[in-house]
Amino acid sequence: MAVREAEPVGSLQEVKEAGLDREDLLGIYRSMLITRGIEERGHILYKQGKIPGSFYTGRGNEAAAVGVGTAMGPNDVGTPLHRDMGVHVTRGVEPWRVFAQYMGREGGPTRGRDGNVHMAVAELGLHTMVSHLPAMLPVASGMALAFKIRGDRRVAVGWFGEGAAARGDAHEAMNFAGVRQLPMVFVCDNNQWAYSTPTYLSYPVEHIADRAAAYGFEGVVVDGTDVLAVYREAKRAIEKAREGGGPTLVECLTLRMEGHAVHDDAFYVPKEMFEQWAAYDPIERYRTWLQNHAELSDDEENEITATVKRLLNDALDRADASPLPDPATLEGGVFASQEDLDTPHHK
C-alpha cells in the first residue's frame, strides 16, 4: 500500500463535486484571513508586552488547518495543535476569546490557567492540546474508540507534526487505531522544521505518510498550501472513517514561515527555502484561485478584508475588557464535581 501523492485542485466544477458551493469557498477565504489576522495581531501585542510567556504562530499552515477544519462534520471532534489556529477559527471560536487567552484573561478558553495556543472550546468539538507532542494522538484515538463502542457516526481528528512523529505516542495511537479500525484521521502538519531540527534528522523515509502502511491504513501526502486539495483529501478520509473504513494518515506538506516561537529568528532555515515557499503563500495562492475560478471581484475581496478587520478590532477591544483572573480562585477547580459531568460537550 504505497503512499498516494494528491493532485492539486483544479476547476470550480471539481470543487463543487467535493461538496463546496461558492459561499463555502468565500467562507474558507475569510477563515484563512481571520487565522492570519489573529496571529499577526497577537504578534504585535506580544511585542508591545501585552502577552506574557511565549508566542507561537502557524504562518504558512493556514490552508492545512482551515482545509481540514472545513472537512469535519458538525459532530466530529479533534485535538488541534499550535500551528492549527485555522481549525479553531473554522469551527467557530470567537476571536476575542483567542486574544483573551493570549493575554491570560478570564475570557480565554482556559481562563488564564494556560496560555498561548493551549486552548480549545469543547462545545465546538475541539479539545485542548498539551505541550508534550503528540500526546493528544492517543486521546483522539480514545475519542474514536468511544464512537466505535457506541456506534456513533462520528470521526475524531488527531493532529501531529513531523517532529512529534518521532515519539512513541504516535506509534501507539496509530497502531491501536489500525488494529481496531477506529473512525479516525491522523493529520500531520509537516512544516519541515521541528524547532531547528530538519526532516532528515527527524525521520529516515521519504514521507511521514509512508508509515500508514505499517499500521494497515492509507497514507496520503497533500500540498498543505493548497486549501482545496487539503479539504478534498481530509473530506475523503473523514467520510471513509465515518463509513467504517478505518483511519487514514493525511500528511500536509508546508513550510513553517516563522521561527518555532517568536523569539526564534529561524536562522537555520536556508534563505532560498523561505523564498521558494513564499511563492506558495496559502492565502495568496487561494486568492488567485478564487479570482481565476470563482470570479472573486475586487469589491468582494475588499469587503471580506474590511469585515475581518472590523471583527478583529472589536475582538481586541473585547479581550482587553476581559478581567485578569482573581488569584483567590487559584486553588478551586483542580478537581471536577458531579455537576461538571455530562454537559452538552461531554458526550
Next chain:
Amino acid sequence: MAEMTYIQAISDALRLEMRRDQRVFILGEDVGVYGGAFKVSLGFQEEFGPWRVIDTPLSETAIVGGATGAALMGLRPVAEMQFADFISCAWDHLVTVAAKQFFRTRTPIPIVVRLPSGGGFSGGPFHSQNPESSFAHIPGLKVVCPATPQDAKGLLASAIEDPNPVLYFEHKHLYRRIKGEVPEERYTVPFGSANVHREGDDATVVTWGAMVHTATEAAEELAKEGVEVEVLDMRTLVPWDKARVLEGVRRCSKVLVLHEDTRTGGFGAEIAATIAEEAFEDLDAPVMRLAAPDTPVPFSPPLEKAYIPQVEDVVTALRELAAY
C-alpha cells in the same frame, strides 16, 4: 453478605458497575479472553462483549490516553495496568493530560486506572512497586488504596462514579489472602474517610494497603504486653482524612506512620509533616516512620523480607514508641 476474597470483591464491584451503567467499559492488556493477568475480569467478555472488555496491544500510552479520550466523549473507562509498575509508560498521559485537563479547560476526565501493586512474592523490581506517593504529588489525580474486601468493592464503585482520574491501587498480596464479609448489593465507600481497623488508645498506626494487616498483627502482639494500638486505615491518600489522623494524635499522643512504599518522599512524610505542623503539642513522642528503604524492590526472598516492613519490624517500632 457473602464471604469474598479481596480480588473477588474487585471483580464484583466492576461487574455491578458494568451492569448498571452502559458507559462503563474495560480496556487493558489480556483483560478479555484471558480475564486479566490476575483474572479480575474473567468471564466479563462473555457477559459484556468484546467492545466493553477490550484487549489492547501492549501500549500503556494508548490505554491511558485512549481512556482519557473516551471519557471526554462521555464514557466511563476502567483501564487496567497489568502491573502498577507499568504505569511509568503512561506517566505522561496521567500526569500531563488527564490530571491537568479539568483545571485548564473545565472538561472532566472520569477515568479509573486499576494498578495491581505491592510485593511479598519475589516479583522483583518491576512487579512489586507501590508508586502511590508519586501520583499523590500530582494535583488533579485521586489515589485510592483499599485494604479490605469490603473497601475494595465500595471504593471501586466510588472511583468509577468519581468525575476525576482515579488511581486504584489494589495490593496483589491481598488478592487471595484476605477474605471478608461483603454486602452483595452495590454500595460506595466515600473518599477521604479513614477507617479504624483496630481500636486502641496507647498509640496510633497510620497506614494503608497491605500494611493495614501487618500493623494489625503487630498490634495483637503489643496487646499481649498491655499496649492497645489503634490501626487507622487511610483507604484513600488523595483526598486523605487529615481530621481523623489529627484526632488519633490527640487521643493517643504517639504515632507511627507505616507504608510499603520507599521512605524518602513517601506519603508518610506528608502525614508526619502535617502532624508536626498542626498537632505538635498533642505529641508525647516524635512521629515515627517505618517504610521500605530507599532501594528498588529486591528479588531474593531474604532481601525482599528486609525491604518490606514485617510484623516484627512494626512490633519493635511500637515497643520503642510505647516506651518513649
